[in-house]
Amino acid sequence: MRALVPVAVLLAIALPAAAREEWRGRLAAEFWGFAHSGLDPVQHRGDASLAVQPEYLARSRDGHQSLTFAGFYRWDQRDRQRTHGDLRELLWLYAGQGYELRAGIGKVFWGVTETQHLVDVVNQIDLVENPDRKERLGQPMLGATLLTGSGNLEFYLLPYFRERTFPGAEGRLRSVPRVDTGQAARYESPRGARHLDAAARWTRTLGAWDLGLSYFRGTDREPRLAPGLDAGGQPVLVPDYRQLRQLGVETQATLERWQWKLEAVRRAERGASSHAATAGFEITLPGLLGGPSDLGLLAEYLYDSRGRAAFTPYQDDAMLGLRWTANDGPGTQLLATIVIDRRSSERAFSLEASRRLGANLAASLEARAFSARAPDEFLYSLRRDDTAQLKLTYYF
């Protein structure tokens, strides 16, 4: 947090008179229900939660500079780990002629595929938020982007590492034994969370093709989980963060109805290197069901050379999905996917639907179901965690 002081000082000097200033935000209530009691008797079959995300934006009169803030706090009825706050964004941006500079805490998205984002390594996953691994924690950063006719080049220095969040003892959708984030995580680097990480990415669009090449060097966002004991002597898993060098490639071809996607990474860690890839397509069929709605069919293949040793359920899996966009006034959307492991009995089903209920209110429904039969399968500890979640979001 000390790193924020210079940023705040800089801002006070840089933005003396903002031309545009606004406070916005959202408040979300979540209700979870689980089909079965948990594997661990301390877990619950129902949960309620409330989250608030205030946002602030200021832009200088000449339009070159802006300051954005996004705070986040969640109260969870059951899970003490899920009751958490985060500074999602506190970022100063300067947009010059052909370049952009950023400093503060921000979020960066890299990637093109649907199921997972292998190349997206800048921000840590806020796993306790959603098991789909798509929620991210704010990342302290210094960044520069060069915008040229032959593509964009981004560079980041990442001076502080954020540990991944994990559900607590009473939380669901977790491993058994649980991951204990209450005790100090292990790091390969003697500098621990203060190891200076760096990332770079080059992107270019050539007609229907989007290309991206990225490199990351620093603390792996994905921890190994080492067996340990908690304060009460119970078995837990303790995160162990290694140093990683990762080369990533992403490409997408957007044709008439087809979008072909590929993300692949080559990772080098101490004494081991591995590779992983996600490749697939989405085909959009407008008006197929009559009326204005669009139907999309998705398929992806997910591979990780580490196999069972990977801290991901996707080692040799196929995803099949269906996206329905109603294109109606309330913006109704639906996405259903199933991930099938080609080598084991693991299946993960997910359904996400959302709809606007008024100018400031939206509802969404998420349902997930898991099946796994063998104790060494990644989803085995989620086998009793079939769940549905209803979320109401109010925007102010």
Added chain:
Amino acid sequence: MSRGVSGPSARRRGSRAVNALTLALAVCAPLVPAAAASPDAARGLAIAREMKARDRGFGNFTATMTMRLIDAGGGERLRQLRTRTLEGAEGGDKLLAVFDAPADVRGTAFLSHTRRDRADDQWLYLPALKRVKRIVPANRTSPFMGSEFSYEDLASAEPEKFRHAYLDDEAVEGTPSFVVERAPLDDESAYSRERLWIDQARYVPLKIEYYDRRGAKLKTLVAREYRQYLGRYWRATEVRMDNHQSGKSTLLRWSEFRFRQPLNEQDFLPASMARAR
């Protein structure tokens, strides 16, 4: 199995026959005395080019747009957008629109690069994920944000993308107009043809009728309250689109036009969508 084998080959034979026919027509066309139709085509194209020519040089502009979505029962929904448009030098125009309302899509941005020679490039920026998603060209026929405007209706109408024919002169609410029909060259367009009523004095469209692929009237656009900017460029303040098949309407209300703002190509990159908010 035999069906699977004969199917494609039959199709291939069929398409070869069609190609032969097209070729025959193309070869014969200059010989046919149907050249009587060509003065109308030439005049239609000339009017379309003149429309474009009179708007040339605007550089760029920003504007605010309110969309009222009116369903068949009279229910209403509001959308609010800020837009910026950059005149294309060689390619077509570029458009960036950022949503202010409804609240759940606040900060969502839409970017379109009109292409003269192929399908337009379009992107959507999703602020919650900080993700820019490219839109497939097939989405051109889909409604934009649940409105009666489709993605292709938002693209700038480059004369090169249509086959034109001048039909007649006719008054629209007392304003003498050219009636010009244009057929999209894009086979994937939702429209077989569009009929335009173009103000003879100002060379701006007052009314457009859109016909679906079966030839039935699908939508009618009416543009009103044209105002002149920089002493030259006309922009409509109110644009109404009625869908005759669904009974729904969308009413656009434009305001705060500002021309020649400090904008350049860099403000219309997919990478710049995040900071357009």
